[in-house]
Amino acid sequence: MIEPDHTRQELGRFLRAMRERCPAEGGGRRRTPGLRREELALRAGISTTWLAWLEQGREANPSPHALARLAGALGLSNAERAYLFGAAGRIDPEAPQRLEDEEAPESVRLLVQFAPGPAYGLDRSWRATCWNASAERLFPGWLDANGERNLLRYMFLRPEARAMLPDWHERARRLIAEFRADHVGRHADPASERLVAGLRQESQDFAMIWDRQVVLGREGGVRGFDHPWDGHLAFRQFTWIPADRPDTKVVVLHPA
Template sequence: MTSDHQRKLLGDFVRAHRERLTPDPPTGRRRTPGLRREELAARAQLSATWVTWIEQGRDAQASPQALARLAEALLLTRAERAYLFELAGRRDPDHAQAEPSERAPDSLAAMVEALPHPAYGLDRFWNAIAWNIAAADLFSGWLGEGRDRNLLRYIFLDPSARRFILDWPDRAARALAEFRADFGASFNDPPMLALVERLVADSADFAALWKAQTVMDREGGDRGFLHPERGMVRYRQFTFRPADRPDCKLVMLVRETRLS
């Protein structure tokens, strides 16, 4: 449910963009700039009353499909369209998901390479798509040559992960709850569904945790690992999302202490 303030912002936004549009065909002098509400409604295949209510900040029950037609009629950019749906409190039905790719966006790859700390980039499936030398050394069981570089499959299907990750039961449960938050943006995506279905089939631990329906924001904090050569090491984890690819994330681990 949207607030009165939110609906007013939406109405102001729609009206401002309507007034920027040029009638087709152009006409002579008009009392109002841009399109009339009736003209916008006709372009968007919506009722003029609905457009009027939206601009007046009334509760017009804006469906995702109606908002999509409105966005197209207003000739909104991608950022403007996302803002429209955010103000309306709706999910864009035409929101495009990036295809799985082994190549990280340039912004993410550059940041990972520049960091002196272990750092890696994940796509929306939690595949590692970039990592630096420090990360490869720390996560040799995951990022080593010939390894399956999906973080979830590593955590739940690789026996070495249970020895390497300190407090594995808690960390595994936390990781899955954070992944579910990402899953919410792609729950109708066939590759995402296939990933989850395979993990449910292959891991009883994953299946049980998935059934629990726990969802958490991705947070930083202390992370401990039992490195095969360096022994127990601890880091402070931080996570960021690149502005140009918010479906990806950058994870950085800053060394805290070494325990003997």
């Protein structure tokens, strides 16, 4: 387990490295490279003492807006800015908001399109954004024309899911635990918040399992189905997270 003081030290080292990388103001020779702390603090509109605490790994509790001013003053790239907020354990207030009905990115669509078996893409709220014909046939009530696009809503609100999954209770428990692991960093995401609030009202099973606070990583394994047309089926499940869109995932089922 990474201790909080270690994380603060990593944040401090990163900030100092970024400050020393910035061109010095006014030119000329200096004993140390880059900006002085006072110069960066002035640019970012923060206290020099507070900046020193951050760089020293002390408990400075930076706010998201203070970090945003620091990122701007340092001229951080998108990747550097994301690292800064991640190391500080804060959500970037200027991060682009994803649309609730956003289409699947190309990386997800191509993987789904060329998958040899049933495959689908999920957005950050576990709404299906794309799927192939095999997945549409496998999941009546979810991916067909009149389906419930969100995987959690399908699992808890559609009778087709309960009828088709012989181990529905175990699968439902695991699905919520996996979503909770995804959801932990998205408390400011309106779509995920509305999804959880709506399901708590509409499904007693969901509310009961959600309140148990179980967290699990998304893992593969064998998934069985009592399909209404194709009889008993078994698949091994694999999940990929695209590097260009880590808030999405691709799920592929291979015959077991």
